[in-house]
Amino acid sequence: MLNRRHLRIKVLQSLYAYYQSDKESVIRAEKEMMEAIDRIYDLYLYFLLGFAELKNVAEHRIEENKKKILPKEEDLNPNMKFVENKVIAMLEDNYMLIQASEERTVNWVGDTEREIFRKMFLHIRESETFFEFMNNGNTGFEEDKNFLIALFKTEIANFDHLYSFFEEKSIHWLDDIDLAATMVIKTLKGFEEEGANDIMPLYKDPIDEKDFVRTLLKKTIKREEENLKLIDELTSNWELDRIARMDVLLMEMAITELQEFNNIPVKVTLNEYIEISKFYSTPKSNVFINGVLDKAIARLEADGQINKIGRGLMN
Structure with missing residues (x-):
C-alpha cells in the first residue's frame, strides 16, 4: 500500500504538471492526481495477474512438446516445478485479486498481451534464476515462494516488452513501476501456506490519506x-x-x-x-x-x- 512519502511524491508531480500547464484548473489538477494515484493499483494488479499468464504459457509449451513426432524424455516427463508453483495457484484463486481486477477492468486479454508473455517466458527459461530453481531439487511452499520472488525481481519486473506495454497504457506508469513492484514483493513475502493471503489495498486509510493528498495539493497552490x-x-x-x-x-x-x-x-x-x-x-x-x-x-x-x-x- 502507499505510504505518506509516495503520496507526497504524487502531489509533487501533480504540482509540477499544474504549473507547467499555466495553472489551468485546480479542480482538474486534483482530479488527475487522484486518477494517477488510482492507476498505481492497476499496475500492481497487472503484475500479480502476470504470474498466471506465464504459467499458462508454460503449460501450453509442455503440451506442445508432448505432441512432437519424436519427443524426448524431457518432453514426455517435463519438470513441473514452475507450473505447479503453489503461490501462483493461490494468486489464480485469490478472491480479492479476482474481484479487484474485474472491477477495474485489469486483465491480460488480447493477442498483443499473450505475445508479451510468450516472449517473457522464452526469456525467463534461459535465465540463471530459472535454471537454478528448476534444478536445485528443493520443494515445498517456501521454495515456491522464494522461486517466484527471485524470478520477479530478476526477470519479470525489468522485462523490456512489459515496460513498453505499460508506457503505452500510461506514460506516468514508468515513474510508478518501482513502487508497484515493491508492493508485489511485499505481497508475495506475506503469503503463507495456510491463511487468507489477501492482496494489499491501495491506501492504509482511504478517507484519511485521500484527504491528506487533496489538502496538500490545494493548500500548496493557495x-x-x-x-x-x-x-x-x-x-x-x-x-x-x-x-x-x-x-x-x-x-x-x-x-x-x-x-x-x-x-x-x-x-x-x-x-x-x-x-x-x-x-x-x-x-x-x-x-x-x-x-x-x-x-x-x-x-x-x-x-x-x-x-x-x-x-x-x-x-
Missing part, C-alpha cells in the same frame, strides 16, 4: 504567493528564478504541510522532503533545502504559525 515570499526572504543570496523549480516546489509543499497539518511532527515533515529531494532534484538539493527549511521552521515558530497538537509534534 499559499503559493506567501510561500514564495518566505522562500525568497530566506534565500537572499539567490535569485528565486535561479533555484531549481523542483526545489522550490518541495519547499512550498513542506512549508504548507508544516502549517496545515497539526498532527504531523515537524521533524517528520522536514525529513520527508529532504529524502524526496534526493531522488527528484539536483545532487546537492537536499543540503540546500534542509538549510532553507530549518530557517523557515524557526521563522514560522517564532511567528506562531506552526501549531501542533500532541506531545512531541514540535520536534
Whole structure:
C-alpha cells in the first residue's frame, strides 16, 4: 500500500504538471492526481495477474512438446516445478485479486498481451534464476515462494516488452513501476501456506490519506504567493528564478504541510522532503533545502504559525 512519502511524491508531480500547464484548473489538477494515484493499483494488479499468464504459457509449451513426432524424455516427463508453483495457484484463486481486477477492468486479454508473455517466458527459461530453481531439487511452499520472488525481481519486473506495454497504457506508469513492484514483493513475502493471503489495498486509510493528498495539493497552490515570499526572504543570496523549480516546489509543499497539518511532527515533515529531494532534484538539493527549511521552521515558530497538537509534534 502507499505510504505518506509516495503520496507526497504524487502531489509533487501533480504540482509540477499544474504549473507547467499555466495553472489551468485546480479542480482538474486534483482530479488527475487522484486518477494517477488510482492507476498505481492497476499496475500492481497487472503484475500479480502476470504470474498466471506465464504459467499458462508454460503449460501450453509442455503440451506442445508432448505432441512432437519424436519427443524426448524431457518432453514426455517435463519438470513441473514452475507450473505447479503453489503461490501462483493461490494468486489464480485469490478472491480479492479476482474481484479487484474485474472491477477495474485489469486483465491480460488480447493477442498483443499473450505475445508479451510468450516472449517473457522464452526469456525467463534461459535465465540463471530459472535454471537454478528448476534444478536445485528443493520443494515445498517456501521454495515456491522464494522461486517466484527471485524470478520477479530478476526477470519479470525489468522485462523490456512489459515496460513498453505499460508506457503505452500510461506514460506516468514508468515513474510508478518501482513502487508497484515493491508492493508485489511485499505481497508475495506475506503469503503463507495456510491463511487468507489477501492482496494489499491501495491506501492504509482511504478517507484519511485521500484527504491528506487533496489538502496538500490545494493548500500548496493557495499559499503559493506567501510561500514564495518566505522562500525568497530566506534565500537572499539567490535569485528565486535561479533555484531549481523542483526545489522550490518541495519547499512550498513542506512549508504548507508544516502549517496545515497539526498532527504531523515537524521533524517528520522536514525529513520527508529532504529524502524526496534526493531522488527528484539536483545532487546537492537536499543540503540546500534542509538549510532553507530549518530557517523557515524557526521563522514560522517564532511567528506562531506552526501549531501542533500532541506531545512531541514540535520536534
